[in-house]
Amino acid sequence: MLNLKAPVAIATLLLAGAAGAATTNGIANGGFETINPATNLPFGWAGGDSSAPVLSDEAHTGAHSMLLSRPGGFGGSALEQNSLGDGGLPALTAANVGDTPWLNFWVKGDVSPTGNAKYSLSYIGDGGVVLYDSGLQHFMDGNAKTDWTQISFQAAAIPAGAQAVRFFINTAVGPLLDGRVNAIYVDDIQLTLTTAPVPEPSSYALLAGGLAVLGMAVRRRRA
Structure with missing residues (x-):
């Protein structure tokens, strides 16, 4: 034998x-703990839509979260990060190709009866070309989450040529009804990237x- x-x-x-x-977080400053004193906003993040997000001490962990809200109704509030351009993280490499990372973050709040909240995850290539887009994923539609709730999503495999990850989250609302507000707290955003190990020369031997x-x-x- x-x-x-x-x-x-x-x-x-x-x-x-x-x-x-090795595993790393593909989102920079996902807990919003590193603050720019000049703006009192977290480093690495950009806001937009008709109502800019604001720093809050209503945190899941640590001292801060971000509040997305349109207090008067009829509009939205958005938060986003390009991991390379905004977050200052290293570019994705060939060692990330094929990885299917998990996105996790925590939310609480109310979107009001006419509101919703959604997010998307994209891989960005050279020149800003979008190589993959998850599309808008709704996680709150006209309802409220009174306790911190974890949202999880497994993205598609990272393609060759991807350099950065773009994360986008927003809330949008029509008229405020029933005395309910539009206010979503977001915290502890984690995109778990697994980097494939490179065999050492001794392994080849x-x-x-x-x-x-x-x-x-x-x-x-x-x-």
Whole structure:
């Protein structure tokens, strides 16, 4: 019988080396804890729509969250980040290609009966080309979340050429009804990127040695 113990042992060592895959957050300052004193807003984020988001101490963890609100109705409030341009994170690389990251964040608040809240996740390539867009994902439609609630979403695989991640979240509302407000708190945004490990030269040497041992065993077996 062919003895494969040596090659199997070497393969086990290789797998152990490959277990060093690293995870990082693809969103910068997702807890809104690093504040620009000049603007009193979190570093790395941009706001927009008819009502700009504001810093809040109604936090899930830490000291801050961001409040998206249109207090008078008829409009919206948006928050977004390009991980490379706004967040200052390193560009995505070939080691990220194929990863299907999980997006998680926490929300609470009320959108009012005529309101909703939604988010999207995109991968951006050279020149700002959108390589993937999740489309708008609704997570609140006319209802309220009185307690902090986690929202989770698994994005598509990161394609070759992707350089940055764009995260967008907003609330939009018509007339305010029933005495309810339009106010959404967002906190602890995490995009878990898994970077594929690059085998070290010693791993290639082990692989070559294992193949040589396997070849010798096969030749002896045939003889």
